[in-house]
Amino acid sequence: MVLAICIENSNLILCGTSHHRKLFQSYLRTDLEGTADEYAISIRSILDLHGLSGSDIEGVILSSVVPPLASVVKQAVKKLTKANILVVGPGIKTGLNLRIENPAQLGADRVCNAVAALKKYPAPIMVVDMNTTTTVSVLNEKKMFIGGCIIPGVSSSLEALCTTAAQLPQISIEECPDSIIGSNTVSAMQAGILYGNACLLDGLIQRHQEILGEGLTVVVTEKQAEPIICLCKYPVTYDPSLLMDGLLILYEKNTK
Numbered sequence: 001m002v003l004a005i006c007i008e009n010s011n012l013i014l015c016g017t018s019h020h021r022k023l024f025q026s027y028l029r030t031d032l033e034g035t036a037d038e039y040a041i042s043i044r045s046i047l048d049l050h051g052l053s054g055s056d057i058e059g060v061i062l063s064s065v066v067p068p069l070a071s072v073v074k075q076a077v078k079k080l081t082k083a084n085i086l087v088v089g090p091g092i093k094t095g096l097n098l099r100i101e102n103p104a105q106l107g108a109d110r111v112c113n114a115v116a117a118l119k120k121y122p123a124p125i126m127v128v129d130m131n132t133t134t135t136v137s138v139l140n141e142k143k144m145f146i147g148g149c150i151i152p153g154v155s156s157s158l159e160a161l162c163t164t165a166a167q168l169p170q171i172s173i174e175e176c177p178d179s180i181i182g183s184n185t186v187s188a189m190q191a192g193i194l195y196g197n198a199c200l201l202d203g204l205i206q207r208h209q210e211i212l213g214e215g216l217t218v219v220v221t222e223k224q225a226e227p228i229i230c231l232c233k234y235p236v237t238y239d240p241s242l243l244m245d246g247l248l249i250l251y252e253k254n255t256k
Contacts, residue, residue: 001016001017001018001023001052001056001057002016002017002018002058002059002060002251003015003016003057003059003061003077003081003083004016004017004060004061004062004244004248004251005062005063005077006063006109006112006244006247007062007063007064007065007066007069007070008030008065008066008131009065009066009132009133010029010131010132010155011027011028011029011030012027012028012029012030012039012069012073013025013026013244014026014028014046015244015247015248016050016052017248023050024049024050024052025244026046026049028042028046030066030069032066032068032069034069035072036073036076036079037076037079038076039072039073039076040075040077040079040080043076043077044080047080054081055081057080057081057083058083059084059251059255060077060081060083060084060086061085061087061088061247061250061251062077062086062087062088063087063108063109063111063112063243063247064087064108065108065109070087074087084255086250086251086255088108088111088247088250089108090104092250092254093250093253093254094111094115094250094253095115095118095253096111096114096115096118097142097144097145098145099144099145099147100145100146100147107135109129109135109243110129110137111246111250112242112243112244112246112247113127113129113137113242113243113246114127114137114139114246115249115250116239116242116245116249117137117139117217117219117242117246118139119245120239120242121217121219121237122215122217123139123140123141123143123217124138124139124140124212124213124215124216124217125217125218125219126212126216126217126218126219127139127148127219127220127221127242128201128204128218128225128236129221129222129242129243130153130154130197130220130221130224130225131153131155131222131224132153132155132156133150133151133152133153134150134151134152134153134197134200135148135150135151136148136149136150136151136204138208140212141212141213149204153224154173154193154197154224154225154228155224157193158171158173158189158193161189161193167185168185168189171186171189171190173190173193173194173224173227174227175190175227176190176191176194176227176230176231177190177191177194194227194228195231198228198229198231201220201228201229201232201234202232202233205232205234205236206234217237218234218236218237219236219237219239219242220237220238220239221238221239221240221242221243222240225238226238226240
């Protein structure tokens with residue numbers, strides 16, 4: 001089994017695969033104060049839930065956008081298996097043609113998304129990852145990674161709204177109101193976040209099409225995007241497994 005681990009700002013995603021077949025995908029809450037022992041216990045518990053153990057792990061690949069946790073989680077995995085651990089970063093083979101000013105600054109999540117997008121979709125491609133931050137990564141018609149943009153994410157925008165405005169409550173955005181015109185505070189907030197992000201996405205697509213042409217493939221990933229993309233006027237492809245697919249592609253590239 002290959003164990004792919006993605007450390008995000010909110011979650012730590014674990015995905016086990018064998019011969020290109022997904023065995024499980026599980027989530028842990030990202031804890032900046034968690035120790036290697038605590039993460040090892042949590043990872044072992046997830047393996048146990050699926051009838052697996054550290055001895056089933058043949059290889060590991062890890063990506064992180066939370067630098068302090070990368071070494072902690074790596075230590076945790078070493079407590080469970082002797083398998084080699086690859087970390088997405090400088091020195092790893094990606095196959096990407098990076099045409100940006102400082103490739104070392106490119107986040108591991110954007111690397112994984114770009115690698116998977118190039119394998120699965122025709123260029124030019126605009127990849128939108130709607131997570132704690134919303135990132136846009138652009139691959140031109142020559143399959144070159146030429147940059148993108150970084151925007152406050154759906155959850156971080158909602159958190160800022162609730163914490164800076166005393167009278168606004170915490171709300172769920174899993175359900176979308178019927179109209180962009182909210183009839184009460186909660187539905188107005190839901191409409192603002194969901195329709196607002198849909199309009200943001202439509203605007204970004206329009207601007208990118210002006211540069212890259214109408215043949216642009218737009219791929220949107222992450223669970224937070226699901227209630228938003230149905231409100232968009234431009235066609236998009238929703239691919240929630242894009243990042244993990246990219247991690248597994250990178251594992252294959254670097255272990256052949």
